[in-house]
Amino acid sequence: MKFSKKVGGGLLIVILVTSCFSEKKEAASLNLDKILESNVLKTKETLKTLVSADSFPRNVEKGSRNWKLVGVKDWCSGFWPGVLWYAYEASGDEYIKKEAEKFTLPIKQIAYSSASDHDIGFQVYCSFGNGYRLTGNTEYKEVMLAAADTLATLYNPIVGSIHSWPMKPQYPHNTIIDNMMNLELLFWAAKNGGSKRLYDIAESHAEVTMKNLVRPDYSTYHLGAFDNKTGAFLRGVAHQGYADNSMWARGQTWGIYGLAFSYRETGRDDFLDTSIKLADKFLERLPQDGIPFWDFDDPKIPNAPKDASAAAIAACGMLELANFVKEDALKNKYYNAAKGFIDLLSTDKYLSGNKNQGLLLHSTGHHPKNSEIDEPIIYADYYYMEALLRLKNWKS
Template sequence: MGIFKIGLASLSLAVVLLGCNSTKKETEAPTVDKVLNSSTAKVRDALNSLKTADSFPRTISQDHTKWELVGVRDWCSGFWPGVLWYAYEYSEDEALKEAAEKFTAPLETIAYSPAMDHDIGFQVYCSYGNGYRLTGNPEYKKIMLAAADTLATLYNPIVGTIHSWPSKPQYPHNTIIDNMINLELLFWASKNGGSKKLYDIAVSHAEVSMKYLVRPDYSTYHLGSFDDKTGAFIRGVAHQGYADDSMWARGQTWGIYGFAFSYRETGREDFLQTAIKLSDKFLERLPEDGMPYWDFDDPKIPNAPKDASAAAVAACGLLELSGLVKDANLKAKYFNAAKGFIELLSSEPYLSKDTNQALLLHSTGHHPTNSEIDVPIIYADYYFMEALLKLKKIEENMASS
């Protein structure tokens, strides 16, 4: 999730100096408020058919219009409550707040049950984290601290990382790039009454991920397999990507965002440089239309599916990064790139509008298993809402500075 912090005066200057986009593009692009208004209205409409609090939207199949639902234990369960919290944040609609509370509550069990995988951060931080940020509810804080302790039980000090998927015995100790996002729960907890060990675990996990999941060319492996007894790195694996040496788009963006806020929380220059290099690699490889393919090395390109969710995560990560780098040129580069993704996602080909209940079309989930190909997926909507709200705050502050 991340609370966006940025040197607004220097960013404003950089954007003025270098220019955000062409005048024509600025004129044609819908305003952030317009997109947030329509998105919030769609969230309200979707609520009308979502009555069971422990069933959460995940995807919409081809030729269907309504969300397909999953249970509390699904890794995507926290995103719908998060979308509701974002819609409430924008609208201040008490009905949306009540709905957010309703769909957040069933996830409490995640915090107090044995850890099954690394997704505790996605499940709890996106739901309770946004809820606590907006309401200050002390019960939410208690649950988040418990969730952080539960996530930490997956940490293997020999390897130095959290075991992402204990359910996959073919990889003795596996760590996936997605797990970088879940470190934010640990960083938050260590500052809000949790143990200092939570901070140390997050730092260690980022260090090892940086060493082994980030390749020399600054593309990323999806999964790193380690010997759980010695800590030795065994190999890097694609899993959700096209091939072990390919560049899976969403994985690259998990890395961008995760290393950016890891720098924010630690001040470690190597984390910042990693976020910069991952971002540059991602931007360099974008196709002409600016929307990433699900994997940049799929041989079927240009007939391979796109991944709007990767663009949404990239927008959040690049906005975060633009507020952390000190160089004015880099500030403008990453801000402009993030704004470009938001404008592209807000354009006719990607906004769902009346097509179905989702906000965005054209995401790709797990291509190698033919799962969720070119469909709406809830985490795309979540990060899209987050990016819109971040951009709105930045632009408002720039206008008043």
């Protein structure tokens, strides 16, 4: 009986998410303009409190109104300049552009330093990548090409993937699902003056992740441990999830989005098919209110914390999917699912309003370490802004 209730709830939420957002896209665009305008104004207000270009918002702790700041080497450093670039894209405001340039510049050092972990893509592509896309600044291009080469130094050809966390010796070679997002930097570089080897590394990493971190039921492991001498897959590990066999919400969305753009870059149908199945698994397991808990298998559900960041990343990933699936029914399914997440995140329940400097409430960072639980987190804001702009610019 428990099982049938769970399945019933999943089917209900798929219907709700994919069917209940039938208003005209023109009407939706008007609403998107208002949301983006509000987000831009709030971002400008936040800028007034940030005095150092090498200190970046990461999260808003309970009891605080202001962002907790981190340095350049924090894995989240690129998201704040990314938010600024998106705010500039939405508004055309030259003041925001100058601030985006100011906060982007300090991250340059990442591209020219030894790689300590896989987060180079998050740090550099979200900042310099968006800056280059919007300005064509050739200096930004050079930084990105250097960053791609630096990221590639972590590649282990025996395993066929990038070593995500060298600082964790208990896993001689590890690949985490988050690392799928860093492949976009490699794919971009291979098309823009970098070595063809960067493409090969990205494709191989995506394949190894797909074959080993995706379970037979199309949920995902957070971390895959490999023998660094033989390349053999040893085991899957939860790390930031509830248990080794649980479905960590944000990890699932990294997989959806990363494999979708890996299909875009390679044309490999197995990448697209796997992304579709990960997305369907995510939709099937959503709770009835449409926003995931931090882990779908936390026994404390419904009293477990939500993860708005996972919903924002899912929206981006499903809009990516909607671009590539062939059948109209699937295009509508993933478009409507993405729009459903954005609609829900744009309600008073999830928008921060005047509560604090973040855009979104209710994200969860590292639950097993009791870190960033039910707080605004900068990557939630980044992918929320990306999703809003992608939806606004959507061409069916």
